[in-house]
Amino acid sequence: MKLNGVSAFAASLLLSAVPFASARPRVVQVNPSDLAITTLGGKSFKVSQVYNTNFSQKGKGPRAVAKVYQKYGLDVPQNLVQILQALLKELDLDDTPNRSFSSSRRPLTAGTGNGTFYGNGTDGQGEVSATPQLFDVQYLAPVQIGTPPQTLMLNFDTGSSDLWVFSSETPASQQKGHTVFNINASTTAEFLAGHTWSIRYGDGSGSSGNVYMDTVSIGGVQVDRQAIESATRVSRSFTNDNASSGLVGLAFDSINQVNPSPQKTFFSNALEALAMPLFSANLKKAEPGNYNFGFIDQTEFTGPLSFIEVNSTAGFWQFEVDGFTLGSSSSNSTNLTAPQVSAPHDAIADTGTTLLMLPQSITSAYYAAVPSAQESLETGGWVFYCNETLPDLTLNIGTYKAVIQGELINFAPADTHSFETATVCFGGIQSAEGFPFAIYGDIWFKSQFTVFQAGPGEPKLGFAPKEI
Secondary structure, three states, rough: OOOHHHHHHHHHHHOOOOOOOOOOOOOEEOHHHOOOOOOOOOOEEEEEEEOOOOOOOOOOHHHHHHHHHHHHOOOOOHHHHHHHHHHHHHHHOOOOOOOOOOOOOOOOOOOOOOOOEEEOOOOOOEEEEEEEHHOOOOOOEEEEEEEOOOEEEEEEOOOOOOEEEEEEEOOHHHHHOOOOHHHHHOOOOEEEEEEEEEEEEOOEEEEEEEEEEEEEOOEEEOOOEEEEEEEEEEOHHHHOOOOEEEOOOOOOOHHHHOOOOOOOOHHHHHHEEEOEEEEEEEOOOOOOEEEEEOOOOOOOOOOOOOEEEEEOOOOOOOEEEEEEEOOOOOOOOOOOOOEEEEEEEEEEEEOOOOOOEOOHHHHHHHHOOOOOOOOEEEOEEEEEEOOOOOEEEEEEEEOOOEEOOOOHHHEEEEOOOOOOOEEEEEEEEEEOOOOOEEEOOOHHHHHHEEEEEOOOOOEEEEEHHHEO
């Protein structure tokens, strides 16, 4: 793909410095016609999704909620603990009889990793396929590691910063059909002496291991001396998911879990090889979506892109939200007769979280507009009758109004294992009470085309409405 106008795009995104904690987010609109640039030797690639039918549908709603607590090291509520324990036994995943459901993550410190990068191919663009699990829980893509290249299916996660894999160092009892990275078969693998990694989750499980430097290629963009975190121990929840061989973290370097020296992410190392210093997420409901690296596909959204500055201090793609409006139209335009409610909060954009975790005030207000909705201890979250017509929710980010269509909020069956037989359904919006920030997960990305932009200047997020 040939693109034009690098300087115009850069100038349009270069915002003057303003404090993050301003009265409201500053939004800069960019016309799509200003985004086309020439590759100038840079690379771009598309990661297209396909479905993975191996994922179990059982308990999808409470599992998605528990996953958020686990990922961010928060104590899981007791009622959810009991639900999760029963589900783990039903799914034959309960490998820790005395789980404490607590977490201790290493303090977040700045990364010092290094890497060099090269572009592969001749046309500046490559394409790879990705595989999400049922209900769009997990999104996987083929990644080539080592020399000669070995292909592993990995999860793209903007809420973490580690590239870790099942490997030849993973105990055979934990491999269970996974494709593993054979370290000895790679002539470029280099052991990073004195470095280890460890990630623990809120259910007491965890993964850990050694660190190697090796070649990594995604969609024709190759990074030399990328940190590969090799698992010598993997929690059983990962072991039983044999579709995934690990993950590629796309948050900021500072929260990489390698000790003593955090390492750079693939995106950070590959920046200079990309035609544009960004990637976009275009996830969809019930059909394939995609990630694009190094370019923006103008056919994937409508109208201008609205950019805001990101607060990367905590290592996440964090931004400010003003409040919300209930009852917006389903055409991505705000209902001007509905009152806008002030509910300022910080949020992070996280493709590795399935749900839209919002402040309690917004969650309660939304479900108050759904006659049958109730917060259910038995199911671990907000549920409602599946035949309800759910209202849209508009989230106000400065002058940008992001409409979350009601049909996206009907997330999963709650009383059976399929929508066809379910009477009660689990909500895609759940409460972030007790969280340090709201988490805008895949429910958000299915309604909003989102750009993760690393420069020029401060990092930014770009949003635009799209068809669902």
